[in-house]
Amino acid sequence: MPASQNTVGIYIHIPFCERKCPYCDFYSATSDESEFDRYIAAVCSRMETYAQTIQRKVDTLYFGGGTPSIIGAKRLCTLKNAVSSCFHLDSPEITVEVNPAKNDFDFELLRKNGFNRISIGLQSANDNELQLLGRLHSVSQADIGIQKAQAAGFDNISLDLMLCTPQQTKDSLLRSIAFCAEHHVQHISAYILKLEEGTPYWQNRTKLHLPDDDEQAEVYLFACEQIENYGYKQYEISNFSQKNRQSRHNLKYWHDEEYLGIGPSAHSFLNGKRFYYGRSFDDFYADTITADGTGGDTEEYLMLGLRLSEGIRSERFKKRFGFDIPDIYFQNAEKMKKYGLVKTDQNGFQLTRSGFLVSNAVIAEILKND
Ligand code: SF4
Helix, strand or coil: CCHHHHEEEEEEEECECCCCCCCCCCCCECCCHHHHHHHHHHHHHHHHHHHHHCCCEEEEEEEEECCHHHHHHHHHHHHHHHHHHHCCEEEEEEEEEECCCCCCCCHHHHHHCCCCEEEEEEECCCHHHHHHCCCCCCHHHHHHHHHHHHHCCCCCEEEEEEECCCCCCHHHHHHHHHHHHHCCCCEEEEEECCCCCCCHHHHCHHHCCCCCHHHHHHHHHHHHHHHHHCCCEEEECCEEECCCCCCHHHHHHHCCCCEEEECCCCEEEECCEEEEECCCHHHHHCCCEEEEEECCCHHHHHHHHCCECCCEEHHHHHHHHCCCCCHHHHHHHHHHHCCCCEEEECCEEEECHHHHHCHHHHHHHHCCCC
16 A cells, blocks of 8 residues: 555535535435434444444545535534544544535534534525525625634635536626635635536526537636636646645545545545445445445546646656556657647646646546557
């Protein structure tokens, strides 16, 4: 096991939402409170079982969803404390996703219990867009939420933005980006809205008048530029941060490092193996795990690493695998250079911003072995 993988990250899925947003494909249910405690007990029990076999320090803990804040700060602390009694926490980054519609959320309790990063699903700083997205919060609720988190001592806050949503214009997008910067948050994630089959958005796709591929590319490049103008540096296709404020947990995914995922639909990569829980409470309560092959080979490492702005660096690659980046990948990267999709130097290669827009195709070209 590479030295960098002596530690492990833990992801805990909180699969509850107040109501389902019409574009969303994540696994979550609109259960009532009675389900929360049963679920928490099941998560704690899984954790105790894993702790018997995983003797590794935990340096990132991420509560995602769903809407983790829906279960309340007290239950989140119960879960966090269960993790710390099962595992050795090593200067951990502890993140929780928060929905700003929950005005009575107790940020102070979280801060006192060691949580140190908040991720807020802002999506837009324009009320008309939030309504069309079916979001429950308003811009002013988001404003209050951020201020409360900051007053409680959180100095590592991320805001999510969505690009290419119904009725979004360049001006409205600029307002959303300015809102993030004016609130002095440390991190911004900006994702292009993706139509997921089976969602209400998918069914109504012709009526939504969403931008086509070329327009999406223009919006993406515009957003990247504007976010960087406010001093955030892009470090991944959709992620920007102030200095040293990248998401340590998400970097584990892109660096192809190991993590344990607990909850319905949560994926894990542990001891070289990938596995996941199915998308149902029944599967999770029955502890039904599906094996998903092995992970961590050079191809997977490149595939994930090329999502990062730094791309693939020789030194890191050698440290991980014990040998140099195979020439074929350098040669393939060189070929993509003339299209302006890749940059290379003697120590590695990375996708350009235009390359990010067609990342799957470019990565497939770089990985070609014939
Ligand atoms: S709150 Fe988040 S997870 Fe829940 S339905 Fe909306 S987008 Fe999906």
